[in-house]
Amino acid sequence: MVPLKLIWRNLLRHKLRVLLTAGSLTVAFFLLCVLQALVVSLDQGVKNASKKRLVVQSAVSLFVNLPISYQGKIETVEGVDETMKMTWFGGYYREPANMFAQFAIDADRMETIYSNVELIEGSWDEFKNTRMSCLVGKETANKYGWSVGDRVPIVGMIYPRLDGSEWQFDIAGIYDAGAEASIDDLTMYFHWDYLEEAMEAGATTGADGIGVYSVLLSDGYSQAGVGAEIDSLFENGPQRVQSTPEGEFNAQFVSMVGNVPFFVGTIGMGVLIAILLATLNTMLMSGREQTRDVGVLKALGFDGSAAFWLLLSQSLILCGLGAGTGIFLALGIEGPLQAVLGSNFPGLQINREVLTPAIILAICVALFAGLAPALRARRLTVIEALREEV
Amino acid sequence: MALVPLSYNLRSLRVRKSSTLLTIISVGATVAIFAGVLSLQQGFETLFSDSGRADVSVFLRPGAVSEGESGIPPEKCEIIKKSLPEVQVVDGMPLASAESFLAVRRRKLDGGETNVPIRGVEQMTFTIREGEVALSEGRAFAPGSDEVIVGEKLVGRIQGCALGETIWLNTVPFKVVGVFSHDGPFASEIWCDIRRMSDALDRPWYSRVVAVLNPDADINALKERMSEHKEIPAKVMDERTYYEDQTQALSGVLRGLGTFLAVIMGMAAAFTATNTMLAALSTRSHEIGILLSVGFRPTAIFLSFLFEAVLLSLAGGLVGVLVAFAINGAETGTTNFRTFTEIAFAFRVTPTVLSQAVFFSLLLGLLGGAWPAWRASRMKPVEALRRT
């Protein structure tokens, strides 16, 4: 009813102001999408994690290892298909800033337990058969320009070599975690036997025992059930254990990095308040400037709802374009985001769960900012409108 | 130079009430959140810095960044305690104590899990901490017993941390016999006998030694000596420095967060201020024309507009600070990155926070008002008067 031309051109009357508002909307919604993606990935990391794998860890502390003898005992529990040692190595490549995850594992079992992992270079056999070898995730391999056959030096922090030298590993394969949600493409896996050998030879020192055991369940068994079995097996020690579904196990590390929900919530709220007020201010100003136009329209015979929609549409268009651009940009940055944050936030995606709240929010902002001026326009009488000095 | 009277600014603000209000709210929200995050950081930092003692030294394994990753065999701890001349001796006993530290999993009363520090201490720790640590309920644990005392901040938050309850360390039950208070981080810890902790957790090595040094001791020399020591190599620092190290990471993150938020929200707030001032500009252009033709200098116009913007932003800053004050002293907690343990503390609106908040709102006003003020001052009287 109200000509689109009028809506569009009135919106653009003050280009700088509209540009700034749209710009802040873009920045705000881009941020909100990224933040929401972080939160969603944490949730999904837990939800989508394998239902067939458990992590058996110390019930006492993250920093307490489990005895080696536990592995055999765990394997006797009904429902356990395969187990694998996993000990956090915690070293870095050349400089402390180049820290990334390394695990000492049962090399012969990884393929079974993490069956969805693919080797894009090298072979499983090579990895299994060579004690000094390792598998490296494709992201880390790319970052440092490593390929199969390279010998890479790693400085051990938790297991320092007593002669001050670096640990040497030969890359037997480069992997892509693919569908495996709980593994990222940044980690190095090597032989636990290699570590144990060095400890027995006195070449290194460090805590005894195994960090955690990764357990693959047989079909038809639940994580909760088997987990409880395992826990009760070691109730009387020497070390009590806590068996957790893999997704939850991973999630606990993220919350240690910081209270992510808190940070995300604060940033999100701050950004939202700022953008609401800024957009409202713009729409109010714009609305006031159009008072005369509203008067003319009503004098000509357009009714209150025409005036209402004249203003509300502008808010919807402004927010649609501004927020839309921000959301679009967030989609575009999905790739780089995964590369940078993927290790802490596995399965990071800009997907429907991220976009839907963002779009709803954009509409809410549009309504919040546009309602006041729209209602004012609707109520305005011709006499008031044409008399007012803007 | 004659300045434009204040009444012009006040009138201008009154005329456009909703824009004025919006700008104040916008700046206020920005400052409130900025001050809030800073208060969080200040609360966290002062918890440690206020309680760090310059006369207490901490001995860790060389290369360890915190006691969480430090391990020293008990025998070596003994040697450190007894063989160093810098350590103060009172009544024949060196004021030095070995301690063990582990972040243990505990369930929270409101659901979920967290990591709580357990500190195994020798009796000498109580002597060293006399005046700092005091029992508020119950009694201290008996040496060599399976008893613990819990810090005040754990009561009501962590499962099992109340007088009379039982805490399981691995397979061994420990009874909570007392609650203690401390102005610093110890209030979020559980304390027990160091040997019993070792046994229960099967951790033979201790984490650190704390010692009160003689007043004239040269800690730097001690540091040097200990780093090269053949028998008992150790990393030495005074407690104050130790705490600084501990808090750096999180402090840095919180300050970063606060700054980041301030910038994003600040831009929106400054932009709102700019809009408001631009509207003021167009409404008052006639008035400006008159002022200019009467003889006021462009600089006076510039200052008048800038002043109005700053008035708005300072008003917003005041609102923001008042909101921040509302949370001053509110209890909260966060994770200490170094030890992965949860620390409870209160928001502290310190003078630092206040001054930064005020400065920030001032900055917003200047940034937001600069351009409109400049445009106002560049108006030509003829032009301005023509616009009716």
Next chain:
Amino acid sequence: MQESQHGVELIRVSREYTRGGEGVKVFDDVDLSVKPGAFCAMMGPSGSGKSTLLNLVGGLDRPDSGDVIVGDTRLSELGESDLAEWRSENVGFVFQGFNLVPVLTAFENVELPLLLTGLSKAERKEHAMHALELVGMGDRAKHRPGQLSGGQEQRVAIARAIASDPGVILADEPTGDLDFESACQVLDLLGRLHTELGKTILMVTHDPRAAERAERVIHLDKGRINESPAAPDDGFREVKPKEGEGA
């Protein structure tokens, strides 16, 4: 465009405003009768209610008591949105400040009232261009108000006022912001609307020369209506202040 059937009748109309807490009676029980097709000028000092009278006739304001009848329609019988619709069909406004929409071209401004009719795009274009040519602004159809002079703007405003062929034209100080030459052009136009198109025109003005162009001059003062003593007698009914006789 047909002969107007729209006469205007005010019967015992009262209108009061509150100013600074006090009630100010703009009209108190006044009558007015304007024949269909008449060109009537209204003069008076400021505050005498000239604009209020126009607003009442145009349905932009409602009297506190009394009736306003335009053509066959008793305005008090219409609800707000009906009034708006009625206005779009029956009244054309010409304002002192022109009040063209600055972001629309002259053509688009004239087309505005036509959007409320059921006409197709092509028909609207035809009517709008016709109106523009009538006022001599056909070649400036694509210009925005900012690119036109005051006189040109007012002519576009007049085109807008007649675009949907209303019976009544209400002009509030149409020459107030114009220079002499433009003012004459506008008054000529208004005159032609009266003589050639038979529209009923009520024009508020404080310019006696503008008032001369009208057939009839009404004076308003302190809410009372007086006929100009030198008004030609052509059968219009006399207006009696404070007398309430129906039309």
